[in-house]
Amino acid sequence: MTLDLARTVVGSELTERNLRGFVLGLPGVDAVGLDQRAAALATRSIKTSSKKQALDTIVSLIDLTTLEGADTPGKVRSLAAKAVLPDPSDPTCPQVAAVCVYGDLVPVAVEALGAHHAGSGGSISVAAVATAFPSGRASLRVKLADTADAVAAGADDIDMVIDRGAFLAGRYGEVFDEIVAVKEACRRPDGTSAHLKVILETGELATYDNVRRASWLANLAGADFIKTSTGKVSPAATLPVTLLMLEVVRDWHRLTGELVGVKPAGGIRSSKDAVRYLVTVAETAGERWLDPRLFRFGASSLLNDVLLQRQKLATGHYSGPDYVTID
Template identity: 80%
Template sequence: MTQLIEAAGAAAPASRETAAVDVLGGAASEVNLRRFLHGLPGVDGVGLEARAAGLGTRSIKTSSKAWAVDRTIGLMDLTTLEGADTPGRVRSLVAKALMPDPSDPTCPRVAAVCVYGDLVDVAIDALGDAHVGRGGTIGVAAVATAFPAGRASLEVKLADVGDAVAAGADEIDMVIDRGAFLAGRYGEVYDEIVAVKEACRRPDGGYAHLKVILETGELKTYDNVRRASWLSILAGGDFIKTSTGKVSPAATLPVTLSMLEVVRDWYALTGERIGVKPAGGIRSSKDAIKYLVTVAETVGEEWLVPELFRFGASSLLNDVLLQRQKLASGRYSGNDYVTID
């Protein structure tokens, strides 16, 4: 990877397609994609897990923990993705997004709410002036492309995306075709992401942000995670996301670290920042802060903004609010450094 970085420099390309051509050394053909993806250095799994474990053992100052707790809330996507979802359930979710802690109006709001495409309009209406489209800060993300399995024709997937974008979705969370990827049909996966990105185009010429879900629990190996991350970015993904939350294991720190390393290398190659979203299985403030440290140490603190990092973990919010209340009560006032509990 160092040789690639030295060869390409850090100039930002005019477009993602241009960047892909530069990185691949030619058009995004099946042959070029295979040569590039299989030419990537193999992942040292033991070393990766050791780095992740080391980052996860950091102690932080009490003042830093207070910042980290608030930042975690501001980076969350609150999610409801169940077959039994109703407009009322989505409105309740939005109410939580608007006021995570009703007892404390200083508590920050979350970054976005994530729903099925047919409920996007309900979420936007419930957000009112807090919606980013009306000058607010909370976005609406919609899962699409036959989420979570992705087992549908391309025509159906694109219609799914188009409906969500037409309803006003600010972000689209797509799933890759894991079957095609694991069978080595990289060109097929690439072309599908490109088509979905185009389906994210709005009438005004802008695009809904595209998060590409790798479903890392089904990819099995770190090498596959690295390849899928590169493939998703080359094809136009604005974010790479670990999981749907429907498959175990979902997000893990080593997997997220591997994805962050790809994002770091892409930035070194092109000057373009790509987002990362670990989703599923992150349930405690302690775990969330491990991810924040890993992001800061791997790609830099400038990634700790909603445009570049998200938590997809609705169950996380309750624990983070509990920790926030403990900090506000002065529980840690006598100890400058704390272990995250």
């Protein structure tokens, strides 16, 4: 997306004053209505005959993640092996969308994935958290260096965090400019770019109105994805917040023709919960978004439960939720 498009949407130059006016001029969120819609969607699901397809779809949308201070090269190699072959007993199981690690471990992930890495013609991306993740408390110079280092090391996706302090203080232009700068740091020498996921850290934004404002601001600045959380703050991903962000990318697409993805991250551990997110995506943004290019789950333990449910389904002893049929 070019900044010319952002200027068109805002209707003026992208100054602090104009961005503030645009963001604060967005309609307020009906919190009660949003919660009710999310609760209603949570009661719906898929046809019994489509359970395996749903579980396979979930696997294909997972950013398999390890973001601990104690991460080691060995742990990342094990994670990469699981990404390539999630279920060694069933080679028909899809591969995950990406492996998500700290920036200094990107070279390990790239090497471990080998020919399966997206940069080598495979289908598995390497995502790197950057910009002083998870707090974002660093100078812009440090954040840009953090991003550029990860891209140079082979990262396909950059998961940046916004400056929540600046956002909550109403310095929307500062947040916008920082996303634009990080987006530029995602560019490679050959002119291609790593995809930019902008983490809003919705658990610290306090209100649905702020989530909507931050989502629009990220889209204006050129986000390829908007992401709920770092997974380090509670609450992390929730169905109402994800529903709200899906409404924003749906409306953004209708307004501009541009496609932006959504990534709920943190706290999604069961296949039952993940299916609820699939339904919410399909019913809100549309089935087009059920694609790794437009929707991801940021998760570490979700894959284990999905694999267990796939195995039980294959043996006829499925213990998942009792689904309500949707035609």
